[in-house]
Amino acid sequence: MNVIGIRMRPETLFYFNIIFVVNCFQLIIGSVEDYNNAFSEELLIRPLPSGHVYSHFEFTTLWTNKRIKESILNYKDFDFVHYDLFPRAFGEIVERYHVRELHLSLTQGLWRYHKWGYPVVEAPPGAQLWTWKDLVNALSGLFCASLNFIDSTNTVSPELSFRPLGITNPSYSQNSSLMRYTALPRENVCTENLTPWKKLLPCDTKSGLSTLLHPTPLYSAYYHSLSLHMRPICEDKDCRTPVLELVQSLSLVQKLFNEMDGRQDWTLRSLFSAPLISVCPLSKISKIYVDITENENLEIFKLDPLPPNVETQGEGTAKRSLAIYDNLMLVKDGPFNLQARYPNKHIYGIIPVPSLQVSRFITGHGLERGSIRSITVKLVNSCPNQLTVTYLEVLPWYLRLFFHTSHFLLPESSMYVSKLVTARDRERGWLYEVVVTLPPHSTTEMQLEFGRALLKWLEYPPDANHGFYIPSALTMKKLESKSFLGMKIIDKLKSKFLKKKSKEEESKEELSQKPSEDPKDKDKDEDRGGGEENKKGITLRKRVKEVHSIKDLAIYSLAV
Amino acid sequence: MIRNYIIIYFLGAMARFFLMNSSLISAVKNRVEVSTPLNSWLRVKEGVFLHGQGIPVYNGGVYHGTPLELAISELLIRSWSNYLHIIFIALDLITTTFLVLAASTYTIKLLTVQKQERKLYSTDADAILLKEADLRRGVFLVAAAFLFSPYSIVSCAALTTTTFTNLLLAATIYAMLKGYAFWFGASLALVTYQSFYPICLLVPGILEMGHSKKSVVKIFTSFLVTVYLLFFVSSEISGGWQFLTATYGFILSAPDLTPNIGLFWYFFTEMFEHFRLFFLATFQINAFVYVLPLATKLRKDPMLLSLALLALTAVFRSYPSLGDVGFYMSLLPVWKHLYLYLKQTFLVGCMLVSTSVLGPIMYNLWIFNGSANANFYFAVTLAFNTAQIFLVTDLLFAHVKRQYHLFNGSKLEVDGQPATLALE
Numbered sequence: 014m015n016v017i018g019i020r021m022r023p024e025t026l027f028y029f030n031i032i033f034v035v036n037c038f039q040l041i042i043g044s045v046e047d048y049n050n051a052f053s054e055e056l057l058i059r060p061l062p063s064g065h066v067y068s069h070f071e072f073t074t075l076w077t078n079k080r081i082k083e084s085i086l087n088y089k090d091f092d093f094v095h096y097d098l099f100p101r102a103f104g105e106i107v108e109r110y111h112v113r114e115l116h117l118s119l120t121q122g123l124w125r126y127h128k129w130g131y132p133v134v135e136a137p138p139g140a141q142l143w144t145w146k147d148l149v150n151a152l153s154g155l156f157c158a159s160l161n162f163i164d165s166t167n168t169v170s171p172e173l174s175f176r177p178l179g180i181t182n183p184s185y186s187q188n189s190s191l192m193r194y195t196a197l198p199r200e201n202v203c204t205e206n207l208t209p210w211k212k213l214l215p216c217d218t219k220s221g222l223s224t225l226l227h228p229t230p231l232y233s234a235y236y237h238s239l240s241l242h243m244r245p246i247c248e249d250k251d252c253r254t255p256v257l258e259l260v261q262s263l264s265l266v267q268k269l270f271n272e273m274d275g276r277q278d279w280t281l282r283s284l285f286s287a288p289l290i291s292v293c294p295l296s297k298i299s300k301i302y303v304d305i306t307e308n309e310n311l312e313i314f315k316l317d318p319l320p321p322n323v324e325t326q327g328e329g330t331a332k333r334s335l336a337i338y339d340n341l342m343l344v345k346d347g348p349f350n351l352q353a354r355y356p357n358k359h360i361y362g363i364i365p366v367p368s369l370q371v372s373r374f375i376t377g378h379g380l381e382r383g384s385i386r387s388i389t390v391k392l393v394n395s396c397p398n399q400l401t402v403t404y405l406e407v408l409p410w411y412l413r414l415f416f417h418t419s420h421f422l423l424p425e426s427s428m429y430v431s432k433l434v435t436a437r438d439r440e441r442g443w444l445y446e447v448v449v450t451l452p453p454h455s456t457t458e459m460q461l462e463f464g465r466a467l468l469k470w471l472e473y474p475p476d477a478n479h480g481f482y483i484p485s486a487l488t489m490k491k492l493e494s495k496s497f498l499g500m501k502i503i504d505k506l507k508s509k510f511l512k513k514k515s516k517e518e519e520s521k522e523e524l525s526q527k528p529s530e531d532p533k534d535k536d537k538d539e540d541r542g543g544g545e546e547n548k549k550g551i552t553l554r555k556r557v558k559e560v561h562s563i564k565d566l567a568i569y570s571l572a573v
Numbered sequence: 574m575i576r577n578y579i580i581i582y583f584l585g586a587m588a589r590f591f592l593m594n595s596s597l598i599s600a601v602k603n604r605v606e607v608s609t610p611l612n613s614w615l616r617v618k619e620g621v622f623l624h625g626q627g628i629p630v631y632n633g634g635v636y637h638g639t640p641l642e643l644a645i646s647e648l649l650i651r652s653w654s655n656y657l658h659i660i661f662i663a664l665d666l667i668t669t670t671f672l673v674l675a676a677s678t679y680t681i682k683l684l685t686v687q688k689q690e691r692k693l694y695s696t697d698a699d700a701i702l703l704k705e706a707d708l709r710r711g712v713f714l715v716a717a718a719f720l721f722s723p724y725s726i727v728s729c730a731a732l733t734t735t736t737f738t739n740l741l742l743a744a745t746i747y748a749m750l751k752g753y754a755f756w757f758g759a760s761l762a763l764v765t766y767q768s769f770y771p772i773c774l775l776v777p778g779i780l781e782m783g784h785s786k787k788s789v790v791k792i793f794t795s796f797l798v799t800v801y802l803l804f805f806v807s808s809e810i811s812g813g814w815q816f817l818t819a820t821y822g823f824i825l826s827a828p829d830l831t832p833n834i835g836l837f838w839y840f841f842t843e844m845f846e847h848f849r850l851f852f853l854a855t856f857q858i859n860a861f862v863y864v865l866p867l868a869t870k871l872r873k874d875p876m877l878l879s880l881a882l883l884a885l886t887a888v889f890r891s892y893p894s895l896g897d898v899g900f901y902m903s904l905l906p907v908w909k910h911l912y913l914y915l916k917q918t919f920l921v922g923c924m925l926v927s928t929s930v931l932g933p934i935m936y937n938l939w940i941f942n943g944s945a946n947a948n949f950y951f952a953v954t955l956a957f958n959t960a961q962i963f964l965v966t967d968l969l970f971a972h973v974k975r976q977y978h979l980f981n982g983s984k985l986e987v988d989g990q991p992a993t994l995a996l997e
Contacts, residue, residue: 378941413635415615417622435623435633438828467830467947469842 059304122236179244196484221293288350368396585720671743695982714906724899735896758795777875914971924960
């Protein structure tokens, strides 16, 4: 069995507070009965301080039966029979290629951490994938994406990054050879990917929240990310009911401003070109959440209709308040067009920076090797604690890295290389994974010198004027064991929550990441890089151990 | 005379030393003309670094030197890094000494041959007979040429591993001319191990010492034994046989298309993939295909044959550098007596000077300014290589002409009509 994560495009894998909350509710309401199949659809809308509006759709399918339970607990290949809500096209691929966990994201645009904070799910620009050749080809067909460009030259197995998100035992989760990670930074996402993705939903686009997914607003957004995550999770504390979870999510960042009136007003219709008219009859939960943090009294913007329910989670900077709408109730009275009205014009202010920011850019000029060109990474830790992060660089072979000249400009911190795979021409790419300790309130700089190989005429990518795209770097952080937020809700809940929680926690106090671009690099063929970061919730693992004595739960989250 | 040698040694060493310590070196040391993927010191340092970190060096695509070179460089970098410059200069001075010794051995041999054949020469050949003083001057010029050739200075100052190779080559040539069969075999094995192409020097060595069967057996024995030992030691150092594909496989299949002064990179960048293997073989055979015909013609002058082979491999090898060119060019003054017969000195001289100047300019226009492209640089390197081929053919033809005049007199007549010698 293998863990396969597939990620595409730059955003995706981070679950933050909000989602956490979302999931809690979902579970509470929907998971009590003795079901072996459940579907829920949720939409989170969060107005951002930069004037953008962030919408995150999440469609979750849970599935369990005797065979699945046995497969999960005994680490056997999945063997599905009698598909119901779970998409058969996808299930067959999972079965055929012995996949245990899979994360795929297709993203267009770059998540701006410094402006937008953390997304619920993070992903780097382009496409990302961990897998085998055949699986890649099968997924290529399923999603109409060029995943077939994934081969040995861009696939890696990092040592510390990307731990399994679902339940595993320690020997399994520590064996990085079972995991494949890859990224195609240049992969474009468009309707040809959206349509097959929508077809995996039980209701397709015939009813429910997925009827809001019209291509025009989706593909004119500033940021757009499609993703699909499959993992085994536990439904109860003792892990007596392991469940296979499939989450399909879609994130959007849009700016609707009408410059004339300067207000951040939005409605479902203005965001998605349509109001909500139905609920997927197969779903147990169908809800819309609006982030009203710091707007609990609805003074900054007013919601119409007024939220029937408001939940507040966390404290301090991690505090989140959500207005919750149950679609089932609302669509009864005809089309439901949720509206937010701002009495005042939008004021651009200083946006608090995330606690960990990473930016990456390319310095130097010319196309040659030498001291003139290097990848410079800046890690800014703006929180009062020392942070230990894992930095992962996956680079194509045609960049020739020179490690003896690379260096860290560290104030008083340390670093060690956890895994280094040197590239071989046309056969294998670079994998450079380091663990860095960042002192509180510090900026650490890392430089990696590189040269560029002259390529054969066939090896240049199409549209050579674009130059080369190199995959985002990833920064991951172990979660410290801190007080868990929202314990009361979690109490009853399952490991799934725990995971989410870990993310929440991260978002709250630990890190963040940010994508970086290298706008500097104007000259031709060099690439655009995105820095990413990532965190890893290892702490959770400990905690989960207490909960499920047998199974070890590892959590990771990843940002671009 | 000794004083003159001391002076030029000193000046040559100073020239290298000043270049190494001047600010110019940063502009020179990583130039593609000087440092290729095979001999670049930057890659050696990277290899040593990776090796020190316990990362398998030959598994990756950065370092392509031999394991012994890696071990020696590791020692140099670890323990002698403060004296690196001095060591490289000293290596070049030793190379010069070997060249001088080889050249004087060769001139003595030429004079002996002339004495033996004097009776067979034409009566009016007196004017073109070799004179000892002239030849001695030629030997001195060999030293001067190697010490002051900009190609060798730059190559040494950039700390390329061609410096090691040149030392071994000079020792091989010296052993060959002295008739030291055992040492010839051993040093040839070393230099072949180091850069592969010099294996073609086996032919002139056998021609030189072929008169006794014993010597030939000695050459082969010491060559094979040394190669065996070197491979054994290498596999111990690098922990396996992966180094074979990373070094010789790299030299033969030329996967790294970084521009250099050779002919491979441009062709293989542009080539259709299904022709690649065919042309690879064709290009590599080019370096060796001239061995047989030249050996037939120059069987009595193995030193000249060696020079021709060195020049041809400097042109046709997959990763040539200026260090290789500087080495064989510095041997040319030995054949000072042939200069009279050279017809294209002006042309070749102009080509060498203009391409040496234009090369870096075109490269900069292409890589940094983006106002030129690969064709510009390739055109210059093509002209540079053409000039070298002109030089070698001109020299060989001059040798043939001189031999003709020695035996047939200075008048050229065919059936009573004035005639000219032409190369066809």
